[in-house]
Amino acid sequence: MPETNPDFRYPLRWRIMDMAEAIADFLWPRRLSKYTGWLFIMPALMLVGILVLGLIQIADASLRTLDTATYLPSDNWSLDNFQKALGSSVYFKVAWRSLLGAALTTAITLCFAFPYAYAMVRTQSPKVRKALLIALFLPFFIGQVVRAYGWLILLGNGGMVNDVLGLVGIGPVRLLFNYPAVIFGLVQYMLPFAVLMLAPALTAIPTETEIAAGSLGANWLQTLWHVILPMAKPGLVGAGLVVGTLSLTDFAVPAMLGGGSQDFVANAIYDQFFRTADQGLGAALALLLVAVGSLIVGLVFMVFGAGTLSMGARK
Amino acid sequence: MNMPAAQPADGERHAAVLVRDVDMDFGNGPLAVQSASFSLEAGRFLTILGPSGSGKTTLLRMIAGFQKPSRGQILIGGKASDAVAPHKRTIGMVFQKLALFPHMTVNENVAFPLKMRRFNPKDIPERVARYLDLVRLGGYGTRRIHELSGGQQQRVAIARALVFEPDLLLLDEPLAALDRKLREEMQLEFRRIQKELGVTTINVTHDQREALVVSDEIIVMDQGRIQQHADPVAMYRKPASPFVANFIGVSSFLKGEVTETGLSVNGFSCAGTLPRNMSLGSVAQGAIRAEQIRISATAADLASCDTTLQGTVTDTIFEGERLLYFVAVPGLATALQIYHHDPLGHAPHDRGAAVTIGWNARDLLIFPPQNM
Numbered sequence: 136m137p138e139t140n141p142d143f144r145y146p147l148r149w150r151i152m153d154m155a156e157a158i159a160d161f162l163w164p165r166r167l168s169k170y171t172g173w174l175f176i177m178p179a180l181m182l183v184g185i186l187v188l189g190l191i192q193i194a195d196a197s198l199r200t201l202d203t204a205t206y207l208p209s210d211n212w213s214l215d216n217f218q219k220a221l222g223s224s225v226y227f228k229v230a231w232r233s234l235l236g237a238a239l240t241t242a243i244t245l246c247f248a249f250p251y252a253y254a255m256v257r258t259q260s261p262k263v264r265k266a267l268l269i270a271l272f273l274p275f276f277i278g279q280v281v282r283a284y285g286w287l288i289l290l291g292n293g294g295m296v297n298d299v300l301g302l303v304g305i306g307p308v309r310l311l312f313n314y315p316a317v318i319f320g321l322v323q324y325m326l327p328f329a330v331l332m333l334a335p336a337l338t339a340i341p342t343e344t345e346i347a348a349g350s351l352g353a354n355w356l357q358t359l360w361h362v363i364l365p366m367a368k369p370g371l372v373g374a375g376l377v378v379g380t381l382s383l384t385d386f387a388v389p390a391m392l393g394g395g396s397q398d399f400v401a402n403a404i405y406d407q408f409f410r411t412a413d414q415g416l417g418a419a420l421a422l423l424l425v426a427v428g429s430l431i432v433g434l435v436f437m438v439f440g441a442g443t444l445s446m447g448a449r450k
Numbered sequence: 451m452n453m454p455a456a457q458p459a460d461g462e463r464h465a466a467v468l469v470r471d472v473d474m475d476f477g478n479g480p481l482a483v484q485s486a487s488f489s490l491e492a493g494r495f496l497t498i499l500g501p502s503g504s505g506k507t508t509l510l511r512m513i514a515g516f517q518k519p520s521r522g523q524i525l526i527g528g529k530a531s532d533a534v535a536p537h538k539r540t541i542g543m544v545f546q547k548l549a550l551f552p553h554m555t556v557n558e559n560v561a562f563p564l565k566m567r568r569f570n571p572k573d574i575p576e577r578v579a580r581y582l583d584l585v586r587l588g589g590y591g592t593r594r595i596h597e598l599s600g601g602q603q604q605r606v607a608i609a610r611a612l613v614f615e616p617d618l619l620l621l622d623e624p625l626a627a628l629d630r631k632l633r634e635e636m637q638l639e640f641r642r643i644q645k646e647l648g649v650t651t652i653n654v655t656h657d658q659r660e661a662l663v664v665s666d667e668i669i670v671m672d673q674g675r676i677q678q679h680a681d682p683v684a685m686y687r688k689p690a691s692p693f694v695a696n697f698i699g700v701s702s703f704l705k706g707e708v709t710e711t712g713l714s715v716n717g718f719s720c721a722g723t724l725p726r727n728m729s730l731g732s733v734a735q736g737a738i739r740a741e742q743i744r745i746s747a748t749a750a751d752l753a754s755c756d757t758t759l760q761g762t763v764t765d766t767i768f769e770g771e772r773l774l775y776f777v778a779v780p781g782l783a784t785a786l787q788i789y790h791h792d793p794l795g796h797a798p799h800d801r802g803a804a805v806t807i808g809w810n811a812r813d814l815l816i817f818p819p820q821n822m
Contacts, residue, residue, distance in 0.1 A: 346516060347549035349536040349611065352566035357537075361562070365553040 150253065190425070195324050197418035206414055216419035226403065226420065232314070233399040234427075237383035240321040245371060248329035252370075253363075255330070256337040271327050279324055283391040286320055287311065312394030321389040325381060329374040337363075338371020372439045376432060383428055401426045459506040465525070466618065466650040467496075467513065472522030474508050474674075482508045484674040488521070490652070490667070495644050497653045497661040507622065509671070510654045514543055514620050522533070522609035527617050537566070542611035542649075544624040545593045548603055550595045556582070556606050557591035563614045565769040571702050584643060603634045608643065619644070621653040625660065627637035637663045658698045662686065670694050692817055695737035700774075703815070704736045712736070712757075713816060716781040721756035722814030734816050736777070740789040742813035745775060747799065755808030761786070773798055777807055 163174070192331075199208035200215045220226050255267040274282065288309040289295050292314075300306040310316060340363060348358040364371070386401040398406075400420060406416030467490040474483040483505040490496050500506040511517045513524055515531040525542070526533040542563075551559050551674040560578045569577070582588050595603060611619060621640070625633045641664045644651050655661055661668050662682045670677040670685065670693075678690040688802035689695035692703060692773060706715035708729065712722030713736050722736050744752055754760050761779040773793040788807060790798070799805050 151623075261714050341547060341549060343545045343547055344548040347543065347545055348537075348551075348562075350514070350539070350541060350543045351536050351563035352614065353562075354535075357566060362551060366551075368553075414486065 185407070190422075193418045193421055195335050196414050198299060199415045201413045201415050206412060216415045217423070219416060220419045220423060229398050229400055229403050230423075230427075232397065233383055233424075234257065236314075236318060236321065236389075236399060237379050239318050240325060240382040241375050241379040244325045245333075245375060246327045248333055248374060249367075249371075250407075251326070252330045252333035252337050256334055257342070271330055274323075274327055279387045280391070282324065283320060283387055286316075286323075286392060290316065312396055313390065314393075314397055316392040317389050317397045317399075319353060319394040321382045321385060324385075324388060325378045329378050329382065332374035332377055333370040335376050336367050340366045352448055368439065372435065379435075380428055382434065384424065385430075453654055456758070457690075464494040466494075467470075467652065468523075468525040469509075469513070470523045472512060472519045472524060472527075474505070474507070474512060476515065481520075482672050483512070486671075486676050488669060488676065488679050489648060492650050493648045494619075494666045495641070495651045495653070495664060495732060496669065497655060498669045498671060499655060499658060499661040499697070499735045501656055504671040505674040506654045506656075510620055510622055510652065513618075513652060515539060518539070524616070532728060540614070540616045541618045541620060542614070542616035543620040543622065544607045546623045546626060548602060548607040548624065550606055552595050553718040554593065554595070555597070556587065556593050556595070559595065559606055560609045561741075564608060567614050568763050569614070573811050574593075577613060578609075579806070581613040584612075584646070585609045585639070600628055601636060604628070604636055605639070608640070609695045612643070612647065612649065615649075617650065617652040619649045621651065621655075623654050623656070625655070625657070628730045633657075633660070639685075640664050666771075670697060672697075689737070689815065692735050692737055695815065695817075700740040700789070701737040702740065702788075703784070704738070704782065705733065708732050708734050710815070711799045712811060712814060718759060718781060719757070720814060721770040721809075721811035722816045723812055724816050725818055728816070728818065732819060734819055736814045736816040736818065738786075738809055740774065740787045741791075742810050743786060743788045743807050745777065745788050745799065746788060747803065752806050752808035756811040758806055758808035758812070760804065760806055763799045763801050766798060766801060768793065775805075777805060779807070786788040 162306075163171070168261060196208065197216050198212035199210070199212070202209055251267065251271075255264055255271075258264050258267070277285075292307045292309070292312075293298070296310060297307040300308060318435050339345075344362060344366070345358055348362045349355075353361060384398075384401050385399060386405065389399040390402050390405075390443060393402075401424070404417050404420045404424070407413045470484055472483060473481050475481050486505075486509055498506040498509060501698065508517065508660075513526070513531060513689065514518050515534075519669060521706065526539075531539075542608050547673065551562065554562065555589045556658050557575075557578055560581060561574050566576060566805055579588070581589060587602060587605050587609065588601065590598070590819045595606070598606065607624065623822050625636050625640075635661050640651075640653070644664075653660075653664060662685075665682055667681055667756065668685045669679045670695050676696050678685060680688070680690075686698055687693065689698065693702075695701045696703070704713055704715045704720055706713035706720065708714075708731060710730065711719070713720045713734065720736065722738075728734065745754060746752050749758060749760075759779045759782075761777040763775055764778045764785050765776040767774040767776075771791065771793075773790040775788040775790060777788055778785045786807065
């Protein structure tokens with residue numbers, strides 16, 4: 136370079152990038168660039184590949200019945216495990232409980248998450264928004280199991296809630312180890328996920344559109360029903376899918392707040408694998424759960440579109 | 451003072467919109483709107499014109515009732531604008547980003563205010579069709595919003611704002627995002643529709659051409675204050691302040707001492723029109739429009755001008771239908787801007803050419819010092 140300028144230096148960010156490009160050129164020469172895309176999806180392919188391998192193995196296991204004499208899986212394949220799973224009234228009950236639980240949790244969570252997300256997105260005060268965000272993220276730092284324990288302490292017979300109820304002469308009420316307790320725990324666990332899925336969809340609705348609805352004669356309820364809810368649909372679908380699948384397959388909340396009497400499918404699978412050691416039946420149940428879950432997600436995709444999960448692609 | 455004299459009480463009683471001593475204080479620095487007062491008769495088309503941050507949108511939002519004035523009063527049809535809930539007002543508004551409902555068809559968008567305002571369901575389809583015809587979108591009713599072009603969406607927004615026959619139509623810079631050709635087409639459309647329906651309209655824009663083209667009256671705002679309220683011709687011919695002269699049209703400014711015939715700028719005698727009560731020798735500013743200055747290579751051509759000056763062309767800008775010259779006159783601080791029409795019919799003056807420029811006394815407007 137002629138006339139070097141001593142004050143002129145590339146920013147650090149540029150120099151790091153130059154270095155990275157030089158290394159990348161060495162490791163992955165330019166003539167390979169048309170394969171670069173494949174390189175980047177390699178991790179995803181490996182992840183999916185391993186999952187598929189696992190599924191194949193589970194499928195294999197599900198076709199082998201447990202020999203009660205030797206406690207070993209049988210050598211030959213049969214559909215006995217599926218017959219057992221589908222024919223048993225116990226598993227039917229568990230499946231129904233899981234599906235109903237997932238549906239209830241999704242509905243209740245969305246009802247709570249929507250106003251929360253709306254307030255968070257629309258509030259004029261940065262302080263309020265910050266407070267709502269912190270309240271939303273704090274539970275993320277506490278694991279699901281710890282939170283369930285927390286509820287055990289709070290809702291137990293000698294817990295704080297019953298203490299308070301005792302003061303007004305009620306109780307002690309059995310608040311734990313029943314179906315409502317499980318739904319309650321699931322809703323509390325799912326709420327942050329739902330709010331986080333809803334917030335971007337609500338942010339995408341211009342305030343002007345709501346003001347316009349008002350100026351055209353719609354009161355707040357009509358604005359909500361005719362404008363905000365339909366425009367927030369992608370967020371509602373996305374949040375619903377996430378909450379629905381997570382609750383359908385949840386393990387810890389039914390196990391702890393249900394106290395063994397409110398098993399979901401995941402708990403039944405766990406029991407087969409680790410209590411009765413009937414791998415085959417556990418695998419069959421797991422496959423059925425995957426099938427039912429995928430079917431529901433597929434149906435929602437077909438009816439409502441993929442929501443925010445479609446990443447902007449038109450359905 | 452630039453403000454028009456206070457309206458007599460009789461005029462106020464007939465005003466469709468009356469704004470009286472309105473302030474808006476957001477509590478962060480100077481007032482967003484400061485002692486704004488004006489009245490607008492029914493059926494008139496008013497444009498509030500100003501640069502961004504001049505308070506024009508805030509004023510419109512207060513008229514719409516979305517914001518409450520910190521002080522003062524806004525009456526629409528004799529009633530306070532914020533006395534009724536937004537959804538019960540009969541004000542149609544076209545928003546900057548249109549705010550159409552993307553999940554509804556064109557028909558549904560236009561029918562929405564009728565449904566919300568409980569019009570007779572039997573009349574709704576006919577009325578929607580009539581207003582779509584009015585905005586020249588007949589036959590587009592079943593389209594989705596995203597299937598329409600920018601101009602067509604614009605038309606849907608107008609139909610939606612007018613279909614319930616509001617007493618007042620508010621336009622919040624709805625044309626700002628359009629390209630120039632479409633914007634000019636829509637300006638004429640706004641004008642046509644407004645004249646056809648006779649609806650009282652207040653438009654907000656920063657586009658001076660739009661203000662001149664569409665309006666019966668213009669209010670120019672700057673820094674929260676109304677600078678001038680006049681009809682387009684008066685606004686252009688007799689700007690009340692250098693700000694208005696600069697904001698509407700292209701003007702050159704001269705600063706000098708007041709003489710009996712105009713201004714003395716660095717010893718150059720510049721003939722101009724003086725306002726009343728100007729004391730001789732005081733410093734004042736004059737403005738002259740680019741199209742009022744004549745330019746020629748030979749001084750003899752401009753013998754009829756009250757003032758002639760010798761200068762050099764520092765730049766020529768070809769704008770298609772006209773040329774814009776920048777002419778530096780030794781002794782004057784800034785180059786004068788001069789329009790020359792029919793640039794293809796005459797040999798243009800090249801950069802660096804020595805030229806004579808001239809104007810008549812009535813075209814150099816001199817402003818009192820407080821307006822500088």
